Amino acid sequence: MKKILLIEDEGALQKSLGDTFREDGFEVLGALDGEIGERLAESEKPDLIILDLTLPKKDGFEVFQSLKDNKKTADIPVVVLTNLERIEHVEKVLEMGAKTYLVKSNYTLKEILEKIKQILASPSL
Amino acid sequence: MLESINPISSCKKYGVSPWQCPQFLFLVIGIIIIFAIGVTYFLAILRIGDPAVVSLLVLGVGAFLLTINFIITNSFERMAEASKLKSEFIHIVSHQLRAPLTNIKFSLDFLVSTKMNQTKEQQEEYFDILRENAIRMGDLIDNLLTVAKIEGGAFPLSKIDVSLEGIAQKLIQKFKPFATASNIKLQFFSADHSLRVLTDSLWIEQVMENFLDNAIKYTKGGGEVTVKVYQKRGKVFYEVKDNGVGIPKEGQNFIFEKFFRSDNIFKKQTIGTGLGLHIAKRIIEKMGGEIGFSSKENKGSTFWFSLPLN
Numbered sequence: 245m246k247k248i249l250l251i252e253d254e255g256a257l258q259k260s261l262g263d264t265f266r267e268d269g270f271e272v273l274g275a276l277d278g279e280i281g282e283r284l285a286e287s288e289k290p291d292l293i294i295l296d297l298t299l300p301k302k303d304g305f306e307v308f309q310s311l312k313d314n315k316k317t318a319d320i321p322v323v324v325l326t327n328l329e330r331i332e333h334v335e336k337v338l339e340m341g342a343k344t345y346l347v348k349s350n351y352t353l354k355e356i357l358e359k360i361k362q363i364l365a366s367p368s369l
Numbered sequence: 370m371l372e373s374i375n376p377i378s379s380c381k382k383y384g385v386s387p388w389q390c391p392q393f394l395f396l397v398i399g400i401i402i403i404f405a406i407g408v409t410y411f412l413a414i415l416r417i418g419d420p421a422v423v424s425l426l427v428l429g430v431g432a433f434l435l436t437i438n439f440i441i442t443n444s445f446e447r448m449a450e451a452s453k454l455k456s457e458f459i460h461i462v463s464h465q466l467r468a469p470l471t472n473i474k475f476s477l478d479f480l481v482s483t484k485m486n487q488t489k490e491q492q493e494e495y496f497d498i499l500r501e502n503a504i505r506m507g508d509l510i511d512n513l514l515t516v517a518k519i520e521g522g523a524f525p526l527s528k529i530d531v532s533l534e535g536i537a538q539k540l541i542q543k544f545k546p547f548a549t550a551s552n553i554k555l556q557f558f559s560a561d562h563s564l565r566v567l568t569d570s571l572w573i574e575q576v577m578e579n580f581l582d583n584a585i586k587y588t589k590g591g592g593e594v595t596v597k598v599y600q601k602r603g604k605v606f607y608e609v610k611d612n613g614v615g616i617p618k619e620g621q622n623f624i625f626e627k628f629f630r631s632d633n634i635f636k637k638q639t640i641g642t643g644l645g646l647h648i649a650k651r652i653i654e655k656m657g658g659e660i661g662f663s664s665k666e667n668k669g670s671t672f673w674f675s676l677p678l679n
Binding site: 254256257259260261263264298327328348349352353354 | 464467468471476482491
């Protein structure tokens with residue numbers, strides 16, 4: 245079973261995204277802020293991380309950077325799922341090595357699920 | 370046509386005083402330049418007085434013109450700044466509206482997905498999310514309209530003689546169930562029952578409610594919230610103290626700002642509209658009172674305001 249870590253501070257999104265992935269046979273871990281997210285990434289070794297950029301305490305860019313800097317988590321693919329869509333934000337996280345950048349309001353749950361499955365199925369992983 | 374060349378009316382449109390309004394200042398500088406050239410010309414042609422005096426005079430006029438030019442440039446900068454703040458504001462507002470909208474959208478997505486067998490309880494949870502987020506968007510819009518009203522100056526206060534203690538007790542009753550559910554001990558102290566202030570009761574109630582609501586909301590996992598009404602130096606104080614999460618030092622300077630400063634928007638607190646305390650400050654200032662707080666991260670916060678005793 246593939247394990248996904250969802251770093252997202254909106255409880256409602258944790259629920260709807262989490263339920264959708266769980267029903268599709270994934271194991272889903274939830275983190276409501278960046279610090280918990282980093283800790284879970286290190287201890288649980290998920291197959292993929294879905295990361296929001298607006299987070300309390302430590303924002304998504306900082307979390308992403310520490311994930312990359314940590315040898316134990318550097319190779320975990322990261323998908324950014326956020327409502328920020330300024331071009332500089334997109335470029336920044338793609339440069340940092342995000343697998344893809346999804347703007348929440350542009351996708352349905354089903355489309356997000358499909359995208360994630362595609363990434364997990366790609367041969368480079 | 371006449372409207373567009375009338376500097377007074379265009380200054381009114383931007384809501385700035387004449388001395389900060391480029392149109393008006395350009396008119397003034399134009400008149401002064403014509404006048405200065407005329408005077409210099411006459412002085413030169415009549416050769417009255419010392420040439421040194423003439424040149425000193427011209428120098429003085431030059432310095433004056435320079436100063437006005439400086440003010441004009443400054444006011445342009447201010448306008449550019451205001452316009453920049455406006456677009457930043459729109460950016461933040463749309464982001465703030467998108468968050469609950471996304472919650473609603475994804476919840477609907479889940480509810481209508483036929484693939485999944487949903488139990489009644491599961492659906493109920495999603496209906497709660499829908500309801501909460503619709504309320505959240507409504508609150509944000511209400512608050513935005515209040516801010517627009519305050520900034521537009523169309524904000525009448527109908528002052529009457531009110532008892533802060535009375536309002537506080539009413540609020541305590543209202544919040545009791547909410548506090549109990551969050552495992553918070555809610556206490557009220559009042560030293561003097563005769564304290565009255567002259568103020569707008571509806572708006573002051575909104576401020577008092579905002580303090581109490583914040584205190585309970587940011588006291589996670591149980592604690593104590595204490596409300597006090599007391600008199601000090603001819604003023605009536607309303608104070609709400611909690612032992613909740615507190616405000617980090619770097620955020621304290623921005624606590625009364627609309628939403629957060631731009632470099633802070635990534636670390637926003639997603640619950641709440643980010644406007645409550647801003648509105649509170651504007652209301653209290655309009656009433657001629659004072660507002661303030663002290664806070665320590667992980668220790669708690671105390672918010673207070675004071676109004677002159679009636």
